Amino acid sequence: MIIVILGLLFLPTLIHKDPAPGMTMSRTRSRTLECERITAEVASQRYPGKVQPSRPRGEYLERSALVCAERLVRPGLREDRDEAILSSLQALVADLTSSAVDLHPELASRTWLVEAFYPSAPVSAKLSFATKNALVERGLLVSDRTPTLSAGDVDVLTRMPPEQAYPAACRRYNDNGSMGAEHALLAIVSRDPRETILHAGLCADGQWSWLK
Amino acid sequence: MAARALLLRLRCARLLPRLRCARLPAIALGLFTAPGCVHVYQPLSSLHRPVVVDPQAANFQDLRLSVVCPPGGLVSRGEAEVLCERVSKLFENQGATVTTSGSDRIGEDLAEDPEQETGDPVAAPTTDLVLELRSRETHFTNDPLSWVLCVGTATLVPAYTESTFAQDVIIRDGTGFLLASDSLQGRIIRTFGFGTWAGNKVLDLVWRKKEDELSTAQVYAEVSADLYGQLSQLVFNAKMRWQILEEATPNGRATSPVPAERAP
Numbered sequence: 001m002i003i004v005i006l007g008l009l010f011l012p013t014l015i016h017k018d019p020a021p022g023m024t025m026s027r028t029r030s031r032t033l034e035c036e037r038i039t040a041e042v043a044s045q046r047y048p049g050k051v052q053p054s055r056p057r058g059e060y061l062e063r064s065a066l067v068c069a070e071r072l073v074r075p076g077l078r079e080d081r082d083e084a085i086l087s088s089l090q091a092l093v094a095d096l097t098s099s100a101v102d103l104h105p106e107l108a109s110r111t112w113l114v115e116a117f118y119p120s121a122p123v124s125a126k127l128s129f130a131t132k133n134a135l136v137e138r139g140l141l142v143s144d145r146t147p148t149l150s151a152g153d154v155d156v157l158t159r160m161p162p163e164q165a166y167p168a169a170c171r172r173y174n175d176n177g178s179m180g181a182e183h184a185l186l187a188i189v190s191r192d193p194r195e196t197i198l199h200a201g202l203c204a205d206g207q208w209s210w211l212k
Numbered sequence: 213m214a215a216r217a218l219l220l221r222l223r224c225a226r227l228l229p230r231l232r233c234a235r236l237p238a239i240a241l242g243l244f245t246a247p248g249c250v251h252v253y254q255p256l257s258s259l260h261r262p263v264v265v266d267p268q269a270a271n272f273q274d275l276r277l278s279v280v281c282p283p284g285g286l287v288s289r290g291e292a293e294v295l296c297e298r299v300s301k302l303f304e305n306q307g308a309t310v311t312t313s314g315s316d317r318i319g320e321d322l323a324e325d326p327e328q329e330t331g332d333p334v335a336a337p338t339t340d341l342v343l344e345l346r347s348r349e350t351h352f353t354n355d356p357l358s359w360v361l362c363v364g365t366a367t368l369v370p371a372y373t374e375s376t377f378a379q380d381v382i383i384r385d386g387t388g389f390l391l392a393s394d395s396l397q398g399r400i401i402r403t404f405g406f407g408t409w410a411g412n413k414v415l416d417l418v419w420r421k422k423e424d425e426l427s428t429a430q431v432y433a434e435v436s437a438d439l440y441g442q443l444s445q446l447v448f449n450a451k452m453r454w455q456i457l458e459e460a461t462p463n464g465r466a467t468s469p470v471p472a473e474r475a476p
Contacts, residue, residue: 020254020401023411026424027434035256037351037376037397064351066256066399080262087261163459191456194265197392197449199456210460212453 019068032075035068043067082123084196089130093188096200097134099211100186107184107204111141116188118198127188127198135186147178147185162191166201167208174206181205248409249402253431255438256376256397263441265448272308275451276386278339279303280313285348286377289314295345302440303343303447311339337386341454343447344382350397351376362405370405381443383450389457391450396442398435 019035021027038046043065044053051065073083085092101108112135116127132142149157153172157165166187173179185203200211265271281296283289292314300310353374362371379396403409416425 018401020252020399021424021426022252023408023415026420027426027430028424030254031260035254037256037399061353061355081264084262084264192452194271195449195452196262196264196445197453199453210456212456 019066032071033068034071035066037064037066039064079120081193081196082120085118085190085198086123086126089126092198093127093130093134096188096198096212097131097138097186100200100202101135101138101140103211104184104202104204107202108140110182110184110204111143113143113145113147113179113183113185114188115146115185118188118190119193131186131188143183147173147183148176149173149178150176170203170208171206173203179203179206248406248413249404250408250412250426251428251431252401252403252426253434254399254401256399258394259379259396259398259438259442261442261445263445265445267302267306267440267444270307271444271448272303272306272451275308276311276338276340277303277308277447278311278313278342280342280344282344282346283314285346287347299343299345299440299443302443306444339386341391341447341450342384342386342388343443344380344384346380346382348378348380349375350378351399367405368407370403370408373402373404375400379439381446383447385454385457391453391457392446394442394446396439398438400431 017024019025019030019033021030040051040054040063043051046067047065054063071087073086075083078086112132114128114131114135116124116131118124118127132144135142149169149172153169153176157169157172160168166189170185173185179185183204187201187203189199189201191199202209202211279296279300281287281292281299283292287295293312296312296314300312303310351374353372355372358369358371361369376397376399381392381394381396382390383392384390412426416427420426
């Protein structure tokens with residue numbers, strides 16, 4: 001009798017595999033999952049064989065599927081800000097590049113340079129690389145070169161507030177010949193350590209404009 | 213405690229009274245071997261994204277924020293008011309000047325500027341940002357068969373009720389320009405039955421770490437922390453984007469439509 005009762009106690013965990021915290025899943029582990037609820041029709045198309053399509057005459061219950069995937073990187077391994085940016089990198093970069101390209105179609109024939117202003121060098125490199133890829137996918141000419149400033153310029157610019165520093169840097173790129181009339185620079189900028197989005201600025205012909 | 217507002221909105225209020233088993237008559241307790249209930253919350257997408265902004269810090273000094281909680285979907289008018297009040301307190305604690313509205317039409321009762329009432333389209337916006345919160349239930353499961361089994365086995369086999377919800381967040385500037393939007397999704401699972409309740413209690417006592425324990429209080433705290441953290445982060449991101457757009461336009465009005473016949 002006791003065995004039967006114990007069996008019934010743990011029956012739900014045996015027949016019902018759920019990604020929610022419970023008998024076999026800790027809350028910490030459950031929070032490492034990214035889940036999405038989809039309809040049975042979508043699930044049967046996405047996972048044929050694993051999910052049966054709905055019967056033509058309907059079902060006793062409305063069925064749906066919960067699809068979960070573990071995050072690529074273990075939580076805590078990266079800084080929260082880096083994790084927030086990198087986990088949505090493709091969407092962020094696609095959004096920023098499309099705003100640059102769509103708002104300025106007249107620059108489509110130029111060679112695009114990309115510079116990322118982010119405090120972490122490894123993340124900055126990833127941002128730059130992803131942005132270049134996104135621009136190439138849009139059919140644009142992209143260069144790996146980054147415009148340069150003299151040490152004196154950098155010294156002055158780093159002491160200016162951001163709303164003045166970026167336009168000033170753009171003017172200096174143009175004045176010192178680092179950027180020419182055939183170039184356009186897309187800058188990916190993080191303005192505040194508390195934000196988890198990125199901004200885009202465009203420098204062309206010595207003129208700076210914020211896009212997003 | 214603040215999470216109670218959200219749980220109310222998730223129609224857990226509808227479920228919780230049934231789940232507060234201690235309040236059931238003694239006859240039911242005797243019949244069903246002291247049944248218990250367990251609430252579990254699982255963030256699905258966006259709700260458990262990393263949050264960088266500290267909701268305890270003064271992140272929104274000098275910001276005029278309007279919080280709009282239209283009733284509908286999962287919330288009644290009263291629940292919407294409670295939610296708006298709690299969210300406004302969240303942002304007031306971070307330094308913002310907050311007004312709330314329960315209107316279904318955004319900005320309907322925000323435009324109190326007499327110039328706007330006269331129809332002047334260039335009147336200054338009365339707020340910097342508008343935060344709109346809507347919620348909906350995307351999925352609900354309540355299998356009658358599981359209740360039959362639950363009752364038939366004196367609640368040793370549990371009954372499940374599950375609700376998947378989406379909290380839609382839209383943030384605009386004072387002129388109505390869309391700055392950010394997101395859909396925060398999660399699910400609340402209610403398990404009713406002595407079997408699950410007892411097993412859960414045993415695991416809490418002998419096996420689980422403190423942070424992994426499953427209790428209704430933990431659910432409230434976790435939903436609150438997730439929701440308020442994400443709202444703070446989303447509004448902060450929107451504020452940064454709004455500031456960038458203000459910088460992008462010399463007159464500071466990127467999106468104010470000025471009809472040609474009225475332009476100077």
